[in-house]
Amino acid sequence: MSYVNAGYAIVLGILFLYGLNLLWRRRRLTRTVARVADSRPGPGGSEPAPLPAARPAAEVG
């Protein structure tokens, strides 16, 4: 594979994968938002909505 093709493939590949990553993160977050918003407390007795699958814990500094 020539240098040129490799260069194009790698650069565009990186951009493409990062773009997918962004879309995936946005989708996961909008789902979580909907879930958290749904489970806002009513007067006392509401069932919280089922939680999304555990996401990696936020890094504790």
Add this chain to the structure above:
Amino acid sequence: MTSTVVTERSDDRRRGDGADPARTGGPRNGPPALSRGTVLATRVVGVAAVVGVAFTVWLGLWVTPPDKVQGNLVRLVYIHPGVAWVALYLAFGLAAVASLLYLWPRTRSLFWDRLAAAAVEVGVVFNVCTLISGSIWGRPTWGVWWAWDARLTSTAALLVLFLGYMALRRVPAEPEVRAKRSAFAALFAALDVPIVHFSVVWWKTLHQGATVLNANLSPTIHGSMAWTLLLGFVALTLVFVWMLLVRYRIGVLEDWVGSGELDLALRERQAEGIAPPTASAVVLPGPPVPSETPAGREVPREIAEVAQ
């Protein structure tokens, strides 16, 4: 797909603490609004970016002729300067300006902070692309993968500074504290980059005298090649804009969810106190833990434990 939750923007303002409307406060206020205009704009930019890149690839790899001097290597020139301009000037410049705007009291708003963070993260990706495309171009040209060329080295220095910014940003803290810290880090990086650049240029040239490695493009580039080069710039800029918009949105959602999840975890805990514990373990995502300020911002230990 994109969020379908659209609420009144005035919800945010009605909180009445006179604060920054960009501050997403948690479940009380409802999810952050996303106007239809923004959704449309993001889609349009995204489509335009993909089309532009596709055209650039087609023109760059097939339509344009090889260069007299560089041969087929010139085809990398259609994307390398494009990603470089985005990483070194557009992303970095935007991050620096946005950070300054955040620090300036009159324009202080978490909007600028989130914009800066988005610009930096996308900038890192483009920076890596710059280094890789530059290195691949350099290998057949100079015979080495890395030449300690002034430009490549300065780009690498900028990458490291960007990564430092991102590392600093990952430290859990209140949004305003994190914003101020990040903004200062960006400011210092902005001050440092010109100094680093000059010192590296002198490092290469003052030592070698007149023999400067010619990392530059052939000065005359015309015809279809010039157009393809221009298209490459435009297409990659569009890619950056699209990524910036999506990444900004992610930042807003993350901040909102972060505060929302803690409240959720608290309610879960309280609900457990009333009802018998269920057999299935509830795995809760970890909320941000406050940084170690002695000003009493520590979350009570039990809540932190539950929330882990």
Add this chain to the structure above:
Amino acid sequence: MWRDAALVAGKDLRIEARSKVALSQVAPFGIVALGLFAFALGPARAPMVSGAPGLFWVAVLFSTVLAIQRSVSVESADGARDGLRLSGLDPAGLFLGKALAVAAQLVVLELVLTVGVVLLYGAAVKTVWLIAAACLLGTVGLAAAGTLYGALSAGIRVRETLLPFLLLPVVTPILLAGTRIWQAGLAGGTPSDATPWLHLLLAFDAVYLAVGVVVYGPIQEAT
């Protein structure tokens, strides 16, 4: 501002005089670093001698990180940071004082390391004033930038790993300039080789001192 600076510098230096951390830990670390470089490059003298300027400055840079960590940590215990904030000290003076204290320790360290380089690598100092100028100007820049980044990372638990990663890239111009000036100083070259680098150090120092004086206060408030 200067009075506050002197006050703070005096406090930090007095703490150092009593605890002797810089003397008993940071300086020996610098010497150990020189030894590691010798093992890495030796046993032939030639690479060591030709690398001596750079290796000296790398050792100084690493030791600076330790010195800054120490400078920040003397205050993070017992809520001393809040105490300083409330004390009414001019933050610019606080910045200058801490930077001054770090600079003083670094100067002593560099003296030790210079002797080390001369003895261990066989480097011969030809133009003393160039070496001295490089060390002094470089020290000011390292202390200023280091104190700033130390303040930025003051309240953070991962400061130990974050601070080096933040600080070292920023001070690479000092490494580059210091090395070049030292090369001229060891080789007895003409000062004109070194002049642009001296100017670079001056510019670096001016920028970071000015910025530090202005933003140290806001950083303290934020973190």
